[in-house]
Amino acid sequence: MSQNEDVIKVENLTKVFNKTLVAVDHINFNVKKGEIFGFLGPNGAGKTTTINMLITVLKPTSGKAEILCHDIAKQSDAVRYSIGVVPQEYTADEDLTGLENIMLCADMYGIPRYISKKRAADLLELVELTKFKDKKTQTYSGGMRRRLELASGLINRPKVLFLDEPTLGLDVQTRAATWNYIKTLKKEFGMTLFMTTHYLEEADSLCDRIAIIDHGKIVVVGTPEELKDSIGGDIITLSIQKNTDITDIIKKIPQVKEVKLDDKTYTIKTESAELTAPLIIEAIRKEGHIVSKLSLTKPTLNEVYLQYTGKSMRDQADESRERMGHGLMMRRPH
Amino acid sequence: MSQENKVSKSKLHGLWALTNRELKKWYKAPVVFVLTLVQPILWLGLLGNALNLRSLVSPDSLALPPSLVAEFTADQLALLQDFISGLGNSMMQGTFGTDSYISFMAVGMIVFTALFTTMFSGMSIVWDRRLGFLNKALSTPVSRAVIILSKVLSATLRAMFQATIILIIAIPFGFAVGAAFTPLSILGVYAFLFLLCVGLSSMFIAINIRSRSNETPMAVMNLLNMPLTFASSAFFPISRMPGWLQAIASVNPLSYAIDGCRQLLINDTINYSQLLFQYAYVGIFAVVLSSIGIILSWRYLNK
Structure with missing residues (x-):
């Protein structure tokens, strides 16, 4: 695969819930091999819906998307084998240990034990959880659980990694640490990363390119510099x-x-x-x-964001903190 | 492709891993495990002994008035007491097919426990959805049917284990096998339990598959649980129920599983054509409900 080939190709992708609620409205974008592509937008803009379609959990209403030349709707199994997913929630089973959780993921990918055992040990080492691997995840802190999600998302050696708000609800230090892990992982495995985030500073310093999405539509795509210049x-x-x-x-x-x-x-x-x-x-x-x-x-991305969505990122942060405070998160629209 | 990227492309991969995940929540949690063992002891000990129906017709409960006793000789009195005793036994035999209510009830209990175990496992799909695990699983190449089957299988294995425990615990309480019992009968009982649990847990998962709240399915299941248990032969034979209740109880798959297990375990003779019909009934229930479960899983997990 050549360096500039598009890993993710999205054409007029649309999702309509209950025949009336347009969550994602004819979006188009491409993600190049090896880049970190950031999806920015207010709550309810369609970020998670887009990610859920790309990771084959939701079926698009119309339009199409390809990941590594596999159609997400028609060749969903081929897509599933080649991607890794780090969801917004802590999906690890609280009654199982860290190691058991990561092995469960390996088994869901059908990776033979003799390979997955070694791989799980390496990944746990990488995210510095080796010491806690036999502890139930209910004893883990937020940062540790996030790292476990990261490790689980990498168990199948994905070529594309999807991260849905990977630092939501983490404190500043843990956020910074999580980003260091993500950078290391990217360097080590040479993956393409697709992520959604609320945090502009991070999108600014980490993403190669950013798309701002609002009301289900992409309003602008570009590198952080291009976007700032456009102001x-x-x-x-x-x-x-x-x-x-x-x-x-x-x-x-x-x-x-x-x-x-x-x-x-x-x-x-x-x-x-x-x-x-x-x-x-x-x-x-x-x-x-x-x-x-x-x-x-x-100009910073904050101004860019304000310019294109009409909302300040400050309100967003308050909103999301409030949401985290409500315990269980229930925000996937169906 | 290098060996490092080798994966199983079997349609059933991940089935055991997901099943074991559910089972671990039970056998790795000592408190839960012990409680599932204590519960049948309480049921058998309390309900089985409190409802000691055999004692209703016994020389003690049917004591003759003293004026009448005076008119009989000691021999005649002993004969009369034997007659009452015999009457009691034949009443039990005629109604329950065994002279020990504990034996009758223990078989009802194993099926009742299966109902409860499958009911609670049906809730786990709601939790998986709420905690995001379901979405994570859906993004992996694990088959949608396997996600459902793993829940059915774990509930089934768990219910079968618990049934075994109940039967063992019932022995000191007075459980006695019938004359027709052979070691092979135990396999027959497992077959009934397997089919019934597959049907029941598929049914409860089908009820829960779209739900995101705990309350609605809980209410629905509690509503179902009562008629399923008591409009069945679990605690009382159908033949002695009023006509309208008989009509309900005789379509209830639980009745067929219970009656089949009773034939195998505690009856003195086995009616094989009846037994075959009971297997067929519970078998069809299992096939229909698990097909519905898998069809729904394809429909709702693939939106």
């Missing part, structure tokens, strides 16, 4: 002391490209934040208002 310039955020709308005042300044008011904070796009900011302050002061807060930023 077109720097961003000034400011707030004033009084609660009056001064959008029109700011708009009059020629260097200002765009102004958005969101929760008493003005987000202003301009070519160069350093040069435009003094002009804005001057204009506002002339109208008798006082600037209370001001910051200049070079």
